[in-house]
Amino acid sequence: MRKVGSLTDEIFENYVGGHFFMRGPYGNGFDVDMFKGKEIVLVTGGSGLSPVHGVIDYFADHMNECKSLTVISGFKSPADILFKEDLKRWIADGMNFICTVDKAPEEGDYDGHVGLVTQYIPELPLKDFDNAIAVVVGPPMMIKFSIQELIKLGFDEEKIWLSESRKMCCGLGKCGHCRIGKVYVCQDGPVFKYTELRTLID
Ligand code: FES
Known part of the structure; x- marks a missing residue:
């Protein structure tokens, strides 16, 4: 786990040695x-x-x-x-x-x-x-x-x-945070063939 944003900051600061529940991975x-x-x-x-x-x-x-x-x-x-x-x-x-x-x-x-x-x-x-x-x-x-x-x-x-690594929010294909063109990385990926992604505009 990397400390890269508000969620992981919170985990690194307040959950060391503790427990948390994580759902997923999806896709x-x-x-x-x-x-x-x-x-x-x-x-x-x-x-x-x-x-x-x-x-x-x-x-x-x-x-x-x-x-x-x-x-x-x-x-x-x-x-x-x-x-x-x-x-x-x-x-x-x-x-x-x-x-x-x-x-x-x-x-x-x-x-x-x-x-x-x-x-x-x-x-x-x-x-x-x-x-x-x-x-x-x-x-x-x-x-x-x-x-x-x-x-x-x-x-x-x-x-x-x-x-692909994207900033995910819902992980369920609802919020659109992870969307590239028509593709939802959380649901359709994160693993893609290069030829599937190369023409999509971020
Ligand atoms: S993270 Fe919400 S749609 Fe993919």
């Missing part, structure tokens, strides 16, 4: 069946790693069910890296996991990757684009430039998926 999600037998590429920015955590965990335990799995995850700084323990486990299991930070810290002993996720996309070791699938989750600019790089590399636009 769709990532179905692991759509990744099976494929060369999978997941590109995430910041908390965008969270929505694909389950997919990574599944294939970490069932690597024989996909052709390959590469994850490129970007964070602002080493302190912002999520799921550090899982990450060690995924890498130890032999997954090609590139964890990168925007800028190396001036102090400390960080010796990992540095730079934006987009700079690692051209180096992806993909062999079979007909059988490849990519998922991009993160801030809008990161999504935009990551998709450009994936297409430049040879990805079919139909095989790129995104998870």
